[in-house]
Amino acid sequence: MKRIALLLVFVVLLVGTHVGLTGVRDARPPEARLGFYPPAPVIKALTADQYQFTSQLISLQCLFYFGTLVELRSQAPDWWRIYRAVYTSTRLDPYNMDAYYFAQAVLTWETGMTQQAIELLEYGFAHRTWDWYLPFYISFDYAFFLKDYEKAGMYLAKAAELKPEVEWYATLAARYFYEGGSTALALAYLKEMIPAARNEAIKKRLVTRAEAFEKVLQIEEAIEAYKERFQTNPEDLRRLVRAGLLERIPHDPYGGKFYLDEQGRVRTTSKLVPVGKTHGSHKN
Numbered sequence: 001m002k003r004i005a006l007l008l009v010f011v012v013l014l015v016g017t018h019v020g021l022t023g024v025r026d027a028r029p030p031e032a033r034l035g036f037y038p039p040a041p042v043i044k045a046l047t048a049d050q051y052q053f054t055s056q057l058i059s060l061q062c063l064f065y066f067g068t069l070v071e072l073r074s075q076a077p078d079w080w081r082i083y084r085a086v087y088t089s090t091r092l093d094p095y096n097m098d099a100y101y102f103a104q105a106v107l108t109w110e111t112g113m114t115q116q117a118i119e120l121l122e123y124g125f126a127h128r129t130w131d132w133y134l135p136f137y138i139s140f141d142y143a144f145f146l147k148d149y150e151k152a153g154m155y156l157a158k159a160a161e162l163k164p165e166v167e168w169y170a171t172l173a174a175r176y177f178y179e180g181g182s183t184a185l186a187l188a189y190l191k192e193m194i195p196a197a198r199n200e201a202i203k204k205r206l207v208t209r210a211e212a213f214e215k216v217l218q219i220e221e222a223i224e225a226y227k228e229r230f231q232t233n234p235e236d237l238r239r240l241v242r243a244g245l246l247e248r249i250p251h252d253p254y255g256g257k258f259y260l261d262e263q264g265r266v267r268t269t270s271k272l273v274p275v276g277k278t279h280g281s282h283k284n
Contacts, residue, residue, distance in 0.1 A: 052093045056098065079107075157173040184217060212254060215250035226243055
């Protein structure tokens with residue numbers, strides 16, 4: 001009975017900021033509107049076995065605060081207080097998907113707190129190991145916001161393992177590895193995925209992409225040999241052929257033409273997607 005009484009007292013304190021007239025609430029400072037939360041261990045001690053409910057309640061408070069006080073009334077939020085509230089919610093219940101969805105939907109797009117959101121999502125994925133949404137969100141954040149394609153590829157590869165029926169997870173993960181300068185990793189990933197493909201059409205596309213990355217890796221290895229021999233970067237791919245490091249410029253299985261971009265990276269006019277019979281020309 002004592003624990004139940006403590007729980008009721010805590011819940012009353014927790015929701016107290018949302019009780020009363022709107023005008024009274026709006027007049028309060030941000031910390032009063034959103035509420036203050038002690039560390040998760042303290043809350044757990046007070047709420048006994050109701051910590052999951054409390055976690056959900058905190059998530060709902062964040063949604064209420066953001067939706068009502070920010071979007072409808074255009075008031076500047078206390079983003080760090082929101083983050084700390086979501087953080088507390090996830091530490092109370094690491095399986096609370098609402099908290100992670102809020103972090104992904106709000107902390108990344110609205111505040112630029114991408115790294116903090118990723119850390120929350122990584123914590124969630126460490127517990128919700130079956131949930132492909134979390135590595136997919138993390139992958140998107142690394143690619144779209146941080147331009148870290150190698151990490152994006154790693155997490156999207158995990159999402160592909162959990163959701164193998166979504167074909168483009170696997171192909172996009174490989175592309176992220178490539179963009180991150182990890183062609184060998186992309187190739188290894190694809191070769192791991194091909195035997196597990198349940199659909200022949202999916203397997204065929206994975207095989208084609210693997211073939212393309214094999215060509216890219218062949219060129220990259222020739223470039224490294226060229227730089228070691230001549231202590232300079234090749235101006236174009238034909239230099240590799242003239243130096244005897246390539247027998248010929250490899251054929252892109254997607255129908256494009258390989259070339260070197262301004263940074264010396266191996267690219268193809270197909271952009272590693274199927275193209276028609278007409279392709280743009282390039283000096284390489």
